[in-house]
Amino acid sequence: MKKGFVFLLLIVIILALWWIYQSSLEAQKKQSTSPNVVSFVAAESQTTKSEIRKKPTQPKQSEPSSEITTTIHFSDKTITDSELSYLDVYRMTRQFESCQNVIYRLQEEDSFDPVASFKKRTQHLQALYPDFPTPTQISAVTQHANQCEQLLNTVQSLDLPDLDTSDGKTYAPMYQLKRRLKKYLLSLQPKSPKERAIAEVLNLIVNWQKHYKQVLVISTGEEETNKVEIEALKEQLSLLRNEQLEFSQQHHDSSDSVDLSRIGEILIEIEKLEKQVFELKLVNPEAREQAIEAFETVNELLFTQLKSRDPDVFYEAQKTLELNTRNYRDFGYFPYKDHGGKKLKVPFVEYVSPGDVIKDILGFDDNESFGLVINYATQLYHCELGADCGPEGNWTPFYCHLGYDNLLETACQHDLPTFYRDYFLNQNQWQDVQMVLDIIRGLYAN
């Protein structure tokens, strides 16, 4: 009972603090003045490159692609497959990323109401701030949902290839659709120089992922040499895990009746056995070395793509090299990369990401401090290349309505550089971001 209480208490405290922390993020919005706020109008969504590029205080050093990528939103006209260009389909894949929550809900629910859903998701903010959400935010939610619904209808009308289901894996309809759309894109023939540049980086990414995975597989270690011992240990592990599961179930049903010290013992025993299994796995150092060499060749090619003047090529290469597949807002640096951890006999610690390179140049080691500047700088560089950084572009919707916290009306009304410089970042943080932006320009734009 006592230990159970302490654990429960700690969990409650952590959850409550997190919830309160999330809830508090909107507080400053109410207190700030809003200088230079421009009323949101639909026309602003198509922010041009030149409008965006004049915002930052630092002079630009990079010249973006000649083909401006002002919008990622797919048009509402009815299109047949034959009318779709490679770029059209690519745009759909990008829009799908920001729409996937809406599409998931549209596919899973009979009557999905985006505004009601948004209000429910942000109840914690409404409870604290009577003005939240503002009409501007509601309008942005509605517009976003409409665009996503249009995208869904368009994608569903395409003759998409089926997925290979021989591996037995099943996916929710939204994920199936996403994967089928990506497969469809890879099957198309790029025509324009921009399309060919995108196709090149996407194909390179497929190759990069294959070689990266190969290094991980070899680094995992083989179990064949010590098969008998490993299987015996795994049997013990299985029994312990079942016992742990039973305890957890009992604790869930009635925490008073569970002796948590036994769970502690089980976890320590599991840890011990896992370590023994781990020790018995063997890695062939030569095979691993060869796999890394093969990976490095492809890795170098993908790193070169970071110097592309095309914002889409840069986006795809950067996101892949940073191993960040989960958090859209963390474009720039993802500190919690999974190089194998305990799963690998020899973790792939040799891998150095673009963010690691910049962190090294900057000379400030801490991930948290670095995270407070790198993502903003990378996104601003992306804008300089000509990416859509308007109010409906690549990033601001996350601060306007797509995120969970720190949702600000000013994000719905301004392009990203203006939002960051004039509203979101304070002066010292903005200076830090500019310092890192200079490093990025030096690395990629020269």
Next chain:
Amino acid sequence: MRTKILIIILLMALGVYLGLNWSDIRNQSNEQNKTTVETNNTNLNTDYDHINKVKKTTESIAANDQTTTEEALVSNDEWFDQLMQQLSLARYSEDPFVEMMSVGLEFETCGNNRMGNKSFWRFQDQSPTPAQQEILNQMQSHCDSLVQQYSILDDKKMETAGLELLTNMMPTSKLGKYLHQLISKRQQPEDMAQFGRNLIAFGIKEDNAQMLKMSTWITGMSHNSEPIVPAHILKGQNQPYINAVTQMAITSLACEYQNGLTCAPTSSFMQTKCFDDEHFCGMDFSQWYELAVTPGIAADVQLLKQYFQSLKLP
């Protein structure tokens, strides 16, 4: 909502020292402690009417634990005397109430470390490196010594009597009285941001690193009226950034007290840094700060430290 937050604060204060209620440590430490406790009440400055009241509280709780009344009276006298003796070390304050709260907060790094390394999320999927393991070992050692030093706080009785005991104590210091009225009224502070700022002001004024540490927990709570750091100090609306530099500024201030306990390599702040990147294992806060902070962050931390140092006591 308000009640919930009060409960959280109370539980934070109480929960952290309940965190050391682990039988393996308790059994071990109680044995060792029996030989080390000496009777010395000379520096206690507590209102004895209230001590008697507190004793009665613990007696009634002991009675509920199915102990006979006579045994309870004897054992509770001893139990309470032992508690006062241990708190008389006055590492944080001459006020036993503040001392008890502060020592409880010191156990914050120990409470959940009883399931091996798996209790740390960073080590769910990877093993600690030797440098990280060394910090884990040092933490364990620190927690063990705390339990030895404050064995009475590890007593099972404290689990049920702790909050009531705090409520019935009569604090002697201004800080103690301030915290006591919050606990005894069972009410959330009217203004959470002000509560956080008051803790900072008290921490600085009374050289109490644990009060400063507690204020960092409230940094993210100040949403009812205003943020803990008023908007005009830092400007900007990037709350993760503001929270991060606020935590750095408060932690930096706390390094001045209790020989830098909350800045040591085993402090909760530096543990996080070490477990995130083993490069930081073994460093204290100031060593980490030299390597980890950008010029802009350093400027904002300086700005905040000046602001916190200018805060007035309530």
